[in-house]
Amino acid sequence: MYSDADAAGLYDRLNPWDPEQWPADRFFEGLLMSAGSVLDVGCGTGAMLHRARERGHRGRLVGLDPDRAALARARRRADVEWVDGGAADAAWDAEFELALMVSHAFQCLVTDDELRTSLAAIRRALRVGGRFAFETRHPQARAWEDWNPTNASEVTDAAGRPLRVWHEVESVAGDVVSFREITAEPGGAVLRTHRTRLRFLGVEALDGLLAGAGLTVEGRYGDWDRGPITPASREIVTIARRAS
Incomplete structure (x- = not known):
């Protein structure tokens, strides 16, 4: 974890x-x-x-x-x-x-x-x-449409471990966007999922x-x-x- x-x-x-x-x-x-x-x-x-x-x-x-x-x-x-x-x-x-x-x-x-x-x-x-x-x-830019696994960030953490981090939108309800941030190993094993809502x-x-x-x-x-x-x-x- x-x-x-x-x-x-x-x-x-x-x-x-x-x-x-x-x-x-x-x-x-x-x-x-x-x-x-x-x-x-x-x-x-x-x-x-x-x-x-x-x-x-x-x-x-x-x-x-x-x-x-x-x-x-x-x-x-x-x-x-x-x-x-x-x-x-x-x-x-x-x-x-x-x-x-x-x-x-x-x-x-x-x-x-x-x-x-x-x-x-x-x-x-x-x-x-x-x-x-x-x-x-600005809501007109619809930034959440770019939050998907194809835009994952490749990063090495402080311990030298290579990771991939990406976002996946779960719902758009009015002006509230719910999504999750996923931290995983390069091979795809998920280490952490964090859910967030933004207005x-x-x-x-x-x-x-x-x-x-x-x-x-x-x-x-x-x-x-x-x-x-x-x-x-x-x-x-x-x-x-x-x-x-």
């Missing part, structure tokens, strides 16, 4: 945080490095905050995530605060200049109740004038939820160069502000 700790280590190999290579990482790092206090909601293994410290960020950095195996890897750095919990568990009151949800973590908030309680908690955690930045895959919200639905939480959209982009949303956009990138 492939343990949760193994999976957390494999995640970093499959999804290295690298602003030099990935425009999304560069976009969020620019926001992070210019803010004195940052809450990373859904921080995972902490790679983004680790790099911020390595690059000289001297302010307050806090990572929040419900995945204990991922947090165990994040805690390899003790100069960042690491907190076990989901977005709705954010219990801070007006303490941060910036909150981030990166790597499409926002889409893990699936139900309306999850979204409302999470956005309310994030707003409370922000100072007046503080910003919340996140991205979600694909459009611009109008996002704006309604943000407004309901007391957050005002400051910037809305369709790509990582801050271009507008177009019929070809694959992302909805949002920066929202707590006005009062």
Whole structure:
């Protein structure tokens, strides 16, 4: 079997945080490095905050995530605060200049109740004038149609074991896509299956939820160069502000 700790280590190999290579990482790092206090909601293994410290960020950095195996890897750095919990568990009151949800973590908030309680908690955690930045895959791009075994990733884990990782969609119900991530040996023996649901919200639905939480959209982009949303956009990138 492939343990949760193994999976957390494999995640970093499959999804290295690298602003030099990935425009999304560069976009969020620019926001992070210019803010004195940052809450990373859904921080995972902490790679983004680790790099911020390595690059000289001297302010307050806090990572929040419900995945204990991922947090165990994040805690390899003790100069960042690491907190076990989901977005709705954010219990801070007006303490941060910036909150981030990166790597499409926002889409893990699936139900309306999850979204409302999470956005309310994030707003409370922000100072007046503080910003919340996140991205979600644009539903028009139908990204889930590419999630199939033919697009498997070939990777070697930290122990030197060759693996194949792929995704298989199980259902599409409205704007919620259910799928499983499969980790297997090259010969096909399955080591781990992890099921996930993601919500694909459009611009109008996002704006309604943000407004309901007391957050005002400051910037809305369709790509990582801050271009507008177009019929070809694959992302909805949002920066929202707590006005009062």
